[in-house]
Amino acid sequence: MEGDGRVRDIELAEDLGFQERMWRAQRILWVVMAAIALAALLGLFGGGPLAGASAGEPGDPVSVVEYERFVRLGSPTELRVRLEPPAGSGEVRLRVERGYLEGFRLERITPEPAGVRAVPGGILYTLRTSGGPVVATLNLEPQRAGPVECILRSRSGSVTFGQFVYP
DSSP states (O other): OOOOOOOOOOOOOHHHHHHHHHHHHHHHHHHHHHHHHHHHHHHSSSSTTTEEESSTTSSEEEEEEEHHHHHEEEEEEEEEEEOOOOOOOOOEEEEHHHHHHHHEEEEEEEEEEEEEEEEETEEEEEESSSSSSSEEEEEEOSSSOOOEEEEOOOSOOEEEEEEEEEE
């Protein structure tokens, strides 16, 4: 049926090697997109099981009860620090190292410190206690992107942890 108006053979330019490379690239990109979605669900970009953390042990002189590993530049974040007072003392001291304060702006500390003073390498906060441990909440705002290391010290111990600030 040559005269029915249909074209029987169409010549198409084919490059099977290119097509296979494109399919491989598409599969790789699907895996990458799935990995990014999974990382977001787990909290790699904030707000998930991987995002929240603690540092130190509850019986240590100073420990971080709760902080976020991943924060965003300019977004407020909280850091909860537990301080064990020395025997017979009505106050605890928390020293925040200068390197951390260069990367974060401290908005507020709760409970209100009884004293604040600059010391070599950081800021020393004095908090009153009723004999038991004090849990201080530091409200912070990140000021620069990238990894930031924090060292918190009390009279008899210290704790170190890191955070990553996304732009």
